[in-house]
Every structure is written in C-alpha cells, then in structure tokens.
Amino acid sequence: xxxxxxxxxxxxxxxxxxxxxxxxxxxxxxxxxxxxxxxxxxxxxxxxxxxxxxxxxxxxxxxxxxxxxxxxxxxxxxxxxxxxxxxxxxxxxxxxxxxxxxxxxxxxxxxxxxxxxxxxxxxxxxxxxxxxxxxxxxxxxxxxxxxxxxxxxxxxxxxxxxxxxxxxxxxxxxxxxxxxxxxxxxxxxxxxxxxxxxxxxxxxxxxxxxxxxxxxxxxxxxxxxxxxxxxxxxxxxxxxxxxxxxxxxxxxxxxxxxxxxxxxxxxxxxxxxxxxxxxxxxxxxxxxxxxxxxxxxxxxxxxxxxxxxxxxxxxxxxxxxxxxxxxxxxxxxxxxxxxxxxxxxxxxxxxxxxxxxxxxxxxxxxxxxxxxxxxxxxxxxxxxxxxxxxxx
Numbered sequence: 306x307x308x309x310x311x312x313x314x315x316x317x318x319x320x321x322x323x324x325x326x327x328x329x330x331x332x333x334x335x336x337x338x339x340x341x342x343x344x345x346x347x348x349x350x351x352x353x354x355x356x357x358x359x360x361x362x363x364x365x366x367x368x369x370x371x372x373x374x375x376x377x378x379x380x381x382x383x384x385x386x387x388x389x390x391x392x393x394x395x396x397x398x399x400x401x402x403x404x405x406x407x408x409x410x411x412x413x414x415x416x417x418x419x420x421x422x423x424x425x426x427x428x429x430x431x432x433x434x435x436x437x438x439x440x441x442x443x444x445x446x447x448x449x450x451x452x453x454x455x456x457x458x459x460x461x462x463x464x465x466x467x468x469x470x471x472x473x474x475x476x477x478x479x480x481x482x483x484x485x486x487x488x489x490x491x492x493x494x495x496x497x498x499x500x501x502x503x504x505x506x507x508x509x510x511x512x513x514x515x516x517x518x519x520x521x522x523x524x525x526x527x528x529x530x531x532x533x534x535x536x537x538x539x540x541x542x543x544x545x546x547x548x549x550x551x552x553x554x555x556x557x558x559x560x561x562x563x564x565x566x567x568x569x570x571x572x573x574x575x576x577x578x579x580x581x582x583x584x585x586x587x588x589x590x591x592x593x594x595x596x597x598x599x600x601x602x603x604x605x606x607x608x609x610x611x612x613x614x615x616x617x618x619x620x621x622x623x624x625x626x627x628x629x630x631x632x633x634x635x636x637x638x639x640x641x642x643x644x645x646x647x648x649x650x651x652x653x654x655x656x657x658x659x660x661x662x663x664x665x666x667x668x669x670x671x672x673x674x675x676x677x678x679x680x681x682x683x684x685x686x687x688x689x690x691x692x693x694x695x696x697x
Contacts (some may be wrong), residue, residue, distance in 0.1 A: 440536025459679030465688030482514030543607025572603025602636025
C-alpha cells in the first residue's frame with residue numbers, strides 16, 4: 306500500500322510543477338514569451354560635474370570588482386582610467402587646474418587642498434611610540450595647533466589628566482601638523498620640542514596645519530591608532546577649545562553592553578545638511594567641488610567612539626576621497642561602513658544657555674560643551690572635582 310501512495314504523491318508534484326512552468330513561460334494569450342530585462346543591471350557611469358563626486362566615482366569603481374569587470378581596459382573612459390597620480394600622489398596635481406571649471410577664481414585654501422587632495426601620507430615629526438604600551442580604556446585625542454600651548458596646558462590640568470581616572474586608564478595625546486612660516490606663524494619648534502619632552506603627549510606630522518587639512522589629520526590619526534594604540538577600548542576625539550566631563554564619559558562607557566560598546570559612535574549629530582554656497586561662510590563649498598547632501602555626521606567639536614569602529618573607519622577612509630571638512634568626511638566614512646552616528650544630548654557643540662554657564666551643576670550630566678577658554682576649563686573641572694558639590 307505504501308508504494309502506490311508514494312507514486313501518487315510524486316505524480317501530483319510533477320503535475321503541479323508542469324502547471325507552474327507553463328504559467329510562468331506564457332503570457333495571458335497563452336503564447337510563449339522570453340522575458341528580457343529592459344535595461345542593463347549596471348547603469349553606465351556618467352562623470353559628475355563636481356570634482357569630489359567624480360573622484361569618489363573613480364574610487365568606487367576601483368574598489369568594486371563586479372563593477373570594474375564590466376569595463377575592459379581598452380573600453381574604459383579616460384575619466385575613469387586616470388592613474389597618473391599613483392606613482393607619487395604627494396606631488397601637486399596640476400591637472401586639477403583644468404578639471405575644476407572655476408579653479409582660478411577659487412580662494413587659495415581650495416586651490417591648496419585640490420592640488421594635494423590625493424596625498425594621504427606625511428612624515429611623522431614627533432611621536433610617542435610607547436604611550437599605549439598598556440592599552441588604555443579611554444584615549445583622548447585632541448586636535449591642536451602649535452601656538453595653542455595655553456589650551457593644551459589647561460587640558461592637562463583639567464579634563465585631560467592622564468593616568469587612572471575613576472579606576473580607568475586614560476591616555477591623552479595632542480594632534481598637530483606643521484604651523485609654517487608661510488601661514489605667518491612664529492617659529493615655535495624649540496618650544497614644541499621642550500613641551501613634548503616634558504609631557505610626552507605630542508604627535509606631530511609634517512604637513513600644513515590648516516582648516517581644510519583637518520581631514521588629513523583625521524586620516525593620519527586613524528593610521529596612527531592602528532600602529533601605536535590598537536588596543537584602546539574607546540576614543541574621544543575633539544578640539545582644544547572644548548570642555549569634556551571625563552567623569553561623565555567614563556560612567557557612560559562603563560554602562561554600555563558589549564554590543565553597544567562595539568558599534569559606539571556618539572556625538573552632537575547633524576542631519577539633513579548640505580554644503581554652504583555662501584562664500585562668506587567658513588564652510589563654503591562651491592558646486593564645482595561637491596554636489597548632493599551630506600550624510601549624518603557628528604560635529605567636529607568632539608565625539609566618542611569604540612576602538613573597533615576606529616579600525617573600521619581606518620579601512621573605510623581608504624575608499625573615500627578626502628573632503629575639506631573633517632567631521633563631514635568622518636560621516637562619509639561611517640556611511641561607507643553602513644553606519645550612522647548616534648545623537649547624544651550630553652554633547653553640546655553649540656554651547657548651553659547663557660544663564661546656566663556659571664552653574665556648576667549644569668555640567669554634571671554633560672559630556673562636552675563648546676567653546677570654553679583655558680581658564681573656564683580649569684574652573685569647571687574644579688567645580689566637578691569638588692567632593693562637596695551637591696546637585697539634587
């Protein structure tokens with residue numbers, strides 16, 4: 306009895322399969338029809354009119370083996386086959402003078418950025434190779450300029466105190482470029498060498514330290530972490546004119562679950578933003594350079610992320626063209642990873658209400674406030690470190 310039943314079931318399945326096959330290969334009139342896609346799966350790449358977008362298109366092609374396979378070397382358009390800079394990318398690329406339509410009318414900061422946009426590697430002048438010999442729980446990495454000694458010293462005496470804070474290991478470093486005579490800076494080389502020997506917390510590279518080169522500082526720092534401090538559990542990266550409540554940050558970090566800690570990237574997040582087109586604005590970007598909106602990004606005054614994210618950002622940064630605004634660039638790298646920064650109300654990169662600024666308790670629950678002078682940093686830290694401070 307079992308044999309005929311098996312045969313019957315198999316016949317029914319075969320009949321259903323034939324019906325489905327016939328239905329799927331016939332149109333409503335019963336005619337057989339071959340389904341042909343109406344357009345190619347991979348759309349033909351058309352060069353963007355904006356220089357950064359076009360450079361990103363080239364990088365996307367180079368890093369996408371499936372897409373690259375659709376172009377033979379012979380059939381690749383000239384704009385996608387630009388390999389002229391690979392041999393020595395740190396020489397000025399004078400081709401941009403004709404590739405950016407309004408190059409000659411752009412401010413000098415844009416010309417300088419565009420000429421060296423492909424350079425990501427600069428010699429390190431001052432290093433601290435053993436600063437993370439014991440992997441820290443929290444690495445405080447502060448963007449600074451050579452003349453800003455008073456800011457660095459105030460941070461050392463307040464929220465950037467290295468060592469053991471609240472039973473956790475904290476390491477502080479200051480990230481510098483080269484404040485050159487070409488930008489009318491005084492020569493502070495000897496002073497900086499003394500400061501570095503005294504405090505052993507200066508990291509300096511030989512590149513022009515300018516606003517547009519903060520992205521270079523970001524890329525070099527991500528490389529430095531992987532070689533000098535890969536064991537850092539968390540990283541705070543910020544400016545030298547912010548106040549950071551290190552106690553609050555450590556409390557916040559200790560309260561995270563393992564999964565929360567792994568993908569952590571928090572700050573004062575800006576969404577639905579785009580480039581400023583007003584030439585009078587510090588963040589002005591012309592259309593010839595960039596079109597489109599910005600991905601969500603955390604304001605560069607300061608943000609907090611995990612060591613795991615740092616390693617992934619380092620890899621992603623190699624696939625994202627340098628952009629002259631560093632916090633936007635970091636947002637671009639996060640998007641490349643399929644991630645987005647998380648907004649945290651403890652980060653106040655646009656200050657707090659004036660009436661609360663002299664109230665010690667206003668800073669108790671915050672992680673960052675911007676801006677603050679060196680004197681204000683020391684004052685606020687003294688308030689928060691006072692055992693008798695009572696904020697009910």
